[in-house]
Amino acid sequence: MTAPVTAATMALDGGIAPAASEVEPDAFVASRGYWGHVGHRLVRDPVAIAAGLVILAIVVVAILSPWITPMDPYRGSMLRRLKPVGDATYWLGSDELGRDMLSRLMVGARLSLFMGVTPVLIAFVIGSSIGIVAGYVGGWTNTILMRTIDVFFAFPSVLLAIALSGALGAGIFNAIVSLTCVFVPQIARISESVTTGIRARDYIDAARLSGASALTIMRVQVLGNVVGPIFVYSTGLISVSMILASGLSFLGLGVRPPEPEWGLMLNTLRTAIYVNPTVAALPGLAIFIVSISFNLFSDGLRSAMEIRQ
Amino acid sequence: MLLYILKRLVAVTPVAFGVSLVCFLLVHLAPGDPLSAILPADATQATIDEMRAAYGFDKPLPVQYAIWLWHVLHGDLGVSIATGRPVLGEVSRAVVNSLILASVATLIGFTFGTLFGFVAGYHRNSILDRVASAISVFGVSVPHYWLGMVMVIVFSANLGWLPPTGAGPDGSGNWRPDLEHLRFIILPAVTMSVIPMGIIARTVRALVADILAQDFVEALRAKGLDEVGVFKHVVRNAAPTALAIMGLQLGYLLGGSILIETVFAWPGTGFLLNAAIFQRDLPLLQGSILVLAMFFVALNLLVDVMQTALDPRIERA
Numbered sequence: 001m002t003a004p005v006t007a008a009t010m011a012l013d014g015g016i017a018p019a020a021s022e023v024e025p026d027a028f029v030a031s032r033g034y035w036g037h038v039g040h041r042l043v044r045d046p047v048a049i050a051a052g053l054v055i056l057a058i059v060v061v062a063i064l065s066p067w068i069t070p071m072d073p074y075r076g077s078m079l080r081r082l083k084p085v086g087d088a089t090y091w092l093g094s095d096e097l098g099r100d101m102l103s104r105l106m107v108g109a110r111l112s113l114f115m116g117v118t119p120v121l122i123a124f125v126i127g128s129s130i131g132i133v134a135g136y137v138g139g140w141t142n143t144i145l146m147r148t149i150d151v152f153f154a155f156p157s158v159l160l161a162i163a164l165s166g167a168l169g170a171g172i173f174n175a176i177v178s179l180t181c182v183f184v185p186q187i188a189r190i191s192e193s194v195t196t197g198i199r200a201r202d203y204i205d206a207a208r209l210s211g212a213s214a215l216t217i218m219r220v221q222v223l224g225n226v227v228g229p230i231f232v233y234s235t236g237l238i239s240v241s242m243i244l245a246s247g248l249s250f251l252g253l254g255v256r257p258p259e260p261e262w263g264l265m266l267n268t269l270r271t272a273i274y275v276n277p278t279v280a281a282l283p284g285l286a287i288f289i290v291s292i293s294f295n296l297f298s299d300g301l302r303s304a305m306e307i308r309q
Numbered sequence: 310m311l312l313y314i315l316k317r318l319v320a321v322t323p324v325a326f327g328v329s330l331v332c333f334l335l336v337h338l339a340p341g342d343p344l345s346a347i348l349p350a351d352a353t354q355a356t357i358d359e360m361r362a363a364y365g366f367d368k369p370l371p372v373q374y375a376i377w378l379w380h381v382l383h384g385d386l387g388v389s390i391a392t393g394r395p396v397l398g399e400v401s402r403a404v405v406n407s408l409i410l411a412s413v414a415t416l417i418g419f420t421f422g423t424l425f426g427f428v429a430g431y432h433r434n435s436i437l438d439r440v441a442s443a444i445s446v447f448g449v450s451v452p453h454y455w456l457g458m459v460m461v462i463v464f465s466a467n468l469g470w471l472p473p474t475g476a477g478p479d480g481s482g483n484w485r486p487d488l489e490h491l492r493f494i495i496l497p498a499v500t501m502s503v504i505p506m507g508i509i510a511r512t513v514r515a516l517v518a519d520i521l522a523q524d525f526v527e528a529l530r531a532k533g534l535d536e537v538g539v540f541k542h543v544v545r546n547a548a549p550t551a552l553a554i555m556g557l558q559l560g561y562l563l564g565g566s567i568l569i570e571t572v573f574a575w576p577g578t579g580f581l582l583n584a585a586i587f588q589r590d591l592p593l594l595q596g597s598i599l600v601l602a603m604f605f606v607a608l609n610l611l612v613d614v615m616q617t618a619l620d621p622r623i624e625r626a
Binding site for chain 2: 147148150151152154155156157158159162163164166167168239243246247250251252253266270273274277280281283284285287288291292295296299
């Protein structure tokens, strides 16, 4: 997973991937452009591609799940509880209320993915805005924004997520709000540091001299040059977010029964670990597969974009 | 050095105030009146007013914060609604148990993490490096509460080697360092250690590879130093960063242990938080979170100071 060393390996100022033209790579690479170059390198990384395909497959199953589940994910049967994996009717067994595990895992992917990805998406928008403003404007604005962010760094992320959702009360919306609050400071800090790294560059000065307003410079020159590293960092957070979101449901702070969600399923099946351990462990395996896929994909993207962290 | 410590203390004070403010406001985030959870549904307005006055909720928020902070600074975290006992006592008992679990887990994680990191860093791109990388990716990607369940399934339900839950055979709340209690800490500690192990392995690998690529290592070899001697230099160079990460991980584990403590019914802060949330015991929730966050702030400070003391290259600006 190490990045091949090329002329573009010059992420000098703390993780900014420079535009291809700046580092004067050989003509062959330059003809492709920076993003073409990244894409080319990404498709040659088998691990990243495999991880990306796994994510894609799970997303497709999640979207199509209401139409393709083999059985009704909500209908249980007291007579057919905790069937083992490999059962003729219940391919992946049945849960503690006799509901089909395969169907519930397929439908559960919807909520689990939604609750894992949404907080990172929202935090990406809010956090990068805060970071870019703090980094570009500097001075007192920077001090006030970043010192406030520091306060949230004083809480370990799991504690902050649980404290907020514990105070707000259980529910999908509250869980998403809590997790967003966890990721905003992290993304803001990265955005601030990459923005500070480029604000003294010549092209920013050029834009300012040409009469562009601060807002325009932030939107065009700054955003265009810092969005890559922030995006890669955020994709890495999705893995953490998936684990935390399902963790909240596992504690009873997220999704409520009977809605299928992997973390909640894992919690309700905890009583079954002595009767049917394989079935009880399945929802956690699903969380693990998605989480590791996002991590590996993010790593691949990072190497392809040659961002050093 | 003393001046540096003082400077760090001054810098950390506003953060500590911010943390206390967040903890204070946490209770007011809860929907409705903070008292609605403990008042009976048919309480008269007179009872409600009386209770509001008794808990000080009738005063404006800044005044409430000032009073609360004054009490906290004097070691009074209030009284638990569920048990009627002082929050400080409940929290400190739980913190000891959590600290024991988190320390053992950090120690395991650090030992294996540095081992894998060194092996991988010394043999870049070999099979060993691949294995170490795989372990570190596993460590940061695995939902640890699920790993805990799998451990219980394998080592308790199937093999029957270790007890699945609790901190001791008597079922009581306190862990003691003897053989019988040792059996109870193995599963939760090993489960917990996977996270720092992955992170430490990843960091140490990068660190070692970086150090080995530096000119001074070549100079050491050129002057005839054997591999053991070179290794000592690498360790000395990698130690400050590795130790700093270990300290931070201890803090993360202590604050993030709620999920693992729930799985293993470990009588620590996580277990306490869980109870506080579901009984809507807000003073207990507030107190536990404050103590854990302050612990984390203090640990960060300690790590900073220690790293500066250990590493002469860091400017004591």
